[in-house]
Amino acid sequence: MTQLTDERPAPAASSPIVSPAPLIPSSEFRPTDTLRGWLVTAVVTVIAAITRFTLLSYPTDAGTPVFDEKHYVPQGWQVLTGGWIEDNPAYGLVVHPPIGKQMIAVGEAIFGYNGWGWRFSSALAGTILVLLVVRIVRRMTRSTMLGAIAGILLIADGVTFVSSRLGMLDIFLALFATAAFGCLIVDRDQVRERMAKVAAEDRIGLTDYGPRLGVRWWRFGAGLMLGLACGTKWSGVYFIVFFGLASIFFDVAARRAYAVRRPWAGTALRDLGPALYALVFIPIGVYLATYWAWFASEAGVDRHVVGTKIGTGGPFSFVPDALRSLWYYSGNVLAFHEGLTNSAGNRHPWESKPWTWPMGLRPMLYYFADGDKIKGCGSGNCVKAVMLVGTPAIWWLAFPVLGWALWRAFVRRDWRYAVVLTAYGAAFLPWFATLDRQMYYFYAVALAPFLVMAVALVLGDVLGKSDNATERRTTGLLAVCIYLGLVIANFVWLWPILTAMPISATTWSEQLWLPSWR
Numbered sequence: 001m002t003q004l005t006d007e008r009p010a011p012a013a014s015s016p017i018v019s020p021a022p023l024i025p026s027s028e029f030r031p032t033d034t035l036r037g038w039l040v041t042a043v044v045t046v047i048a049a050i051t052r053f054t055l056l057s058y059p060t061d062a063g064t065p066v067f068d069e070k071h072y073v074p075q076g077w078q079v080l081t082g083g084w085i086e087d088n089p090a091y092g093l094v095v096h097p098p099i100g101k102q103m104i105a106v107g108e109a110i111f112g113y114n115g116w117g118w119r120f121s122s123a124l125a126g127t128i129l130v131l132l133v134v135r136i137v138r139r140m141t142r143s144t145m146l147g148a149i150a151g152i153l154l155i156a157d158g159v160t161f162v163s164s165r166l167g168m169l170d171i172f173l174a175l176f177a178t179a180a181f182g183c184l185i186v187d188r189d190q191v192r193e194r195m196a197k198v199a200a201e202d203r204i205g206l207t208d209y210g211p212r213l214g215v216r217w218w219r220f221g222a223g224l225m226l227g228l229a230c231g232t233k234w235s236g237v238y239f240i241v242f243f244g245l246a247s248i249f250f251d252v253a254a255r256r257a258y259a260v261r262r263p264w265a266g267t268a269l270r271d272l273g274p275a276l277y278a279l280v281f282i283p284i285g286v287y288l289a290t291y292w293a294w295f296a297s298e299a300g301v302d303r304h305v306v307g308t309k310i311g312t313g314g315p316f317s318f319v320p321d322a323l324r325s326l327w328y329y330s331g332n333v334l335a336f337h338e339g340l341t342n343s344a345g346n347r348h349p350w351e352s353k354p355w356t357w358p359m360g361l362r363p364m365l366y367y368f369a370d371g372d373k374i375k376g377c378g379s380g381n382c383v384k385a386v387m388l389v390g391t392p393a394i395w396w397l398a399f400p401v402l403g404w405a406l407w408r409a410f411v412r413r414d415w416r417y418a419v420v421l422t423a424y425g426a427a428f429l430p431w432f433a434t435l436d437r438q439m440y441y442f443y444a445v446a447l448a449p450f451l452v453m454a455v456a457l458v459l460g461d462v463l464g465k466s467d468n469a470t471e472r473r474t475t476g477l478l479a480v481c482i483y484l485g486l487v488i489a490n491f492v493w494l495w496p497i498l499t500a501m502p503i504s505a506t507t508w509s510e511q512l513w514l515p516s517w518r
Contacts, residue, residue, distance in 0.1 A: 031142045037135075037138055040134070041135060048126070049127045052123040053127075055499065059367055065118060067166070072168055075087075076107075077113055079104075080105040084292075093336065099231035103125070107167075132182050133178065133453065134151035135182065136185055139185050141456075141457065149456050153487060157491075158389045159388060159441075159444065159448045161498055162387075173232045174446045177225070177423070177449075179221075180243060194211070195254050210260035210266040216274065219275070230287045235443070238426045240279060242422050242426035246419055250419075302328055303322075342436055350440065351438050351440055352441050360392070363441055364441045370383045377504045377507070384503075393483075405421050420457065427447045427450065428444075431443065459483065
């Protein structure tokens with residue numbers, strides 16, 4: 001058991017002692033229906049797996065990858081067959097860190113270079129993502145029902161569904177960011193459990209700064225997950241910043257809740273250093289470790305630039321050559337991304353800007369086929385398509401949901417809404433700083449879990465509290481059931497254009513609800 005230590009021994013009788021906080025039941029820290037919780041989680045996760053893995057190898061472009069799979073799937077195969085390093089001959093460098101390609105390579109190692117192989121890890125990640133959302137929402141709300149509702153919503157979300165069935169990187173980023181978020185939620189509860197123990201022992205007031213909280217393994221786990229997120233895409237850095245701030249505010253709130261005399265100073269003294277270690281230095285270490293094969297290689301792109309492309313001297317000569325080479329290589333990658341701007345003439349017919357993402361106003365067409373060879377729709381003119389589109393019954397409610405969340409967070413001081421908004425902001429707000437560059441709706445994949453969490457919290461408010469009148473609770477339950485039915489029906493309607501089922505050209509046109517979807 002982690003020991004809670006104080007700065008000094010018990011004070012003299014004349015010293016001021018803060019009255020201990022009242023004892024808090026265990027249900028305040030975690031749900032108590034453990035067996036039921038896991039059974040419900042298992043059922044929802046199995047449903048998610050069925051939807052993600054069914055017909056996983058379909059479609060392909062005549063047995064080859066589709067859309068941006070053409071970048072990452074061959075690189076995954078290079079990782080598997082070429083010493084765990086990859087290159088990109090079309091551009092002369094690889095523009096994303098290795099983890100996503102290594103994840104794809106695991107599936108290819110099991111099933112070979114085919115649709116199942118290069119999509120297996122994505123489908124597994126998408127399934128685990130549903131499991132995590134169920135457990136996280138259950139933990140935040142202390143309600144297994146709301147956890148299950150969140151899982152159902154994510155199952156029926158077109159963005160995560162399609163992303164779970166293609167060999168691309170964004171589903172891995174969403175998985176690791178959500179896992180880090182979940183670790184911080186458990187860490188928050190664990191901190192309050194430890195504070196409650198100290199309060200029960202009448203030791204809160206032994207120091208102005210509150211107790212030391214011991215080793216916080218869940219926060220350490222969050223650091224590991226954030227490192228893997230950065231090792232998938234650099235946009236994982238945004239989550240480090242936002243989650244780091246959330247963790248600090250969690251600690252301040254915990255010390256204030258237990259009447260620590262100087263909660264801000266206590267957090268700065270007790271928690272800030274360990275937080276920097278767990279949520280900054282650990283992710284940096286994990287990120288560097290993801291390049292292990294590149295460090296060990298002789299043929300990696302820019303692996304040995306010190307002494308050739310850059311000098312051996314200078315103010316940074318004390319830095320190991322391998323790290324200097326990685327810095328140089330990363331600079332080239334950054335220059336590549338910075339050059340993909342609209343002002344430089346780089347445009348794509350399906351690109352979108354971040355203000356369109358919350359409602360999914362500009363989806364992406366990943367795959368399209370028509371002509372005489374497309375059969376099976378019962379019409380003479382058949383179409384097959386895969387479109388990355390958010391289920392409107394979920395995504396079109398984004399602004400009302402976010403507005404309600406802001407009110408709950410800032411007026412009612414509901415920490416659950418506040419932390420979900422923080423995570424949503426990490427996936428969304430930083431993109432407004434670089435509006436000139438090419439952007440695509442698949443950048444919004446990391447938004448989806450946190451949007452679903454926010455919707456689930458709102459549905460919890462619709463359900464009402466346990467002490468509400470029976471009629472109020474029954475009416476709320478009816479409204480939630482009707483809404484879930486609408487979401488599922490909407491998902492079923494979109495199924496053909498999420499999975500490339502043959503449909504008539506007329507049906508295809510009917511699926512495109514907005515002009516911006518065309």
